[in-house]
Amino acid sequence: MTDLTSLDTLETPAAVVDLDRMERNLDTAASYAAEHGLALRPHVKTHKSPRIASAQLARGAAGLTCATPFEAEVMATVSDDLLLAYPPVGAARAERIAALPANVRVTVALDSVQAVDEIGHAARAAERTVGVYVELDVGMHRVGVPALEDALALASRVNAVRGLELAGVAFYPGHVRESVDEQDAALRRLGDGLDRALSRFKAAGLSVPVVSGGSTPTLWRTHELPGVTEFRPGTYVYNDRTTAAIGACAWEDCALSVLATVVSTAVPGQAVIDAGTKALGREPVRGADGEGFGQLLEHPEVIVARMSEEHGVLDLSRSDWRPVVGERVRVIPNHVCIVVHLNDLVYGVRGDAVETSWPVAARGRGQQAV
Numbered sequence: 146m147t148d149l150t151s152l153d154t155l156e157t158p159a160a161v162v163d164l165d166r167m168e169r170n171l172d173t174a175a176s177y178a179a180e181h182g183l184a185l186r187p188h189v190k191t192h193k194s195p196r197i198a199s200a201q202l203a204r205g206a207a208g209l210t211c212a213t214p215f216e217a218e219v220m221a222t223v224s225d226d227l228l229l230a231y232p233p234v235g236a237a238r239a240e241r242i243a244a245l246p247a248n249v250r251v252t253v254a255l256d257s258v259q260a261v262d263e264i265g266h267a268a269r270a271a272e273r274t275v276g277v278y279v280e281l282d283v284g285m286h287r288v289g290v291p292a293l294e295d296a297l298a299l300a301s302r303v304n305a306v307r308g309l310e311l312a313g314v315a316f317y318p319g320h321v322r323e324s325v326d327e328q329d330a331a332l333r334r335l336g337d338g339l340d341r342a343l344s345r346f347k348a349a350g351l352s353v354p355v356v357s358g359g360s361t362p363t364l365w366r367t368h369e370l371p372g373v374t375e376f377r378p379g380t381y382v383y384n385d386r387t388t389a390a391i392g393a394c395a396w397e398d399c400a401l402s403v404l405a406t407v408v409s410t411a412v413p414g415q416a417v418i419d420a421g422t423k424a425l426g427r428e429p430v431r432g433a434d435g436e437g438f439g440q441l442l443e444h445p446e447v448i449v450a451r452m453s454e455e456h457g458v459l460d461l462s463r464s465d466w467r468p469v470v471g472e473r474v475r476v477i478p479n480h481v482c483i484v485v486h487l488n489d490l491v492y493g494v495r496g497d498a499v500e501t502s503w504p505v506a507a508r509g510r511g512q513q514a515v
């Protein structure tokens with residue numbers, strides 16, 4: 146049996162988390178939430194792991210955010226307060242959400258009459274109450290009701306449907322991707338929009354106990370947004386090259402890397418590692434300059450310039466470092482959430498010692514076979 150207690154002997158490619166860095170990331174966000182009186186409801190799409198969710202809850206997280214029914218089912222084993230921040234559309238999705246254990250407080254975010262009716266129907270069939278956040282479009286133009294009149298009408302409909310309870314409003318500032326120190330104008334616009342929305346809800350006599358927003362790029366400025374009571378960052382637990390590039394974390398806060406082995410140096414000027422698209426994804430750096438698909442932890446001047454499914458080509462043109470075949474490297478990926486979801490298992494390390502591992506238990510869809 147291979148000794149699995151050292152980074153030198155782990156089979157590659159492997160997703161490796163620096164536990165000191167991850168714990169620091171969790172502590173810092175928890176302190177920020179406490180300092181500003183905000184409820185932290187981390188999005189589990191980044192880690193998909195009850196073990197890490199428990200570490201977030203132990204540090205004071207108010208509940209968890211999920212995107213898929215399977216994430217919610219897996220997270221129901223560790224939390225009794227779950228938000229599906231995804232439209233509960235389609236009978237199968239709505240029924241799975243309504244079938245979560247009875248002790249779990251379930252809330253969904255939605256933006257359509259169809260979603261209200263489907264989740265209402267599923268809630269009544271399951272004899273439970275589901276909370277609803279009306280999703281507002283505050284500039285991302287992905288989901289969310291853009292017109293306030295329509296948002297108010299949807300909120301009133303939620304109030305009228307048996308089995309549902311208006312729990313608040315939600316928004317996702319995914320369009321704010323500029324450097325943290327260049328976000329002023331975007332956050333001002335966002336804040337003004339929220340202000341307008343909340344005033345209209347109030348004038349209409351609609352109670353909005355929760356205003357749920359937040360992302361990792363805007364994490365440290367959440368308190369500047371008027372009315373926000375809850376924030377849902379996901380990426381912050383591990384961070385990634387994109388998060389560091391926009392200044393929402395330091396390079397030293399990137400906790401997850403892909404451990405890879407140099408498998409070829411035959412072509413001059415480059416080295417090939419055993420991490421390609423099936424280990425790193427093919428995600429761009431968004432919101433900042435950054436070529437390639439990852440950057441080496443120990444040699445940040447080296448990027449993964451090209452990939453095939455199982456090959457990653459390191460561009461050595463800006464480096465004096467010349468790796469040999471068999472040497473190991475650690476790649477900080479552009480987008481960590483995609484990388485985690487490509488792995489069954491994540492290894493936790495301190496220094497070079499592999500201390501633990503945990504399954505990515507909520508990866509995939511948890512669909513039933515026929």
Ligand SMILES: Cc1ncc(COP(=O)(O)O)c(C=O)c1O
Nearest residue numbers: 188230317360361377378379380
């Ligand atoms: C609805 C919603 N909320 C929260 C998040 C978490 O944001 P981030 O990945 O920036 O941490 C996401 C990310 O995709 C999201 O889609």
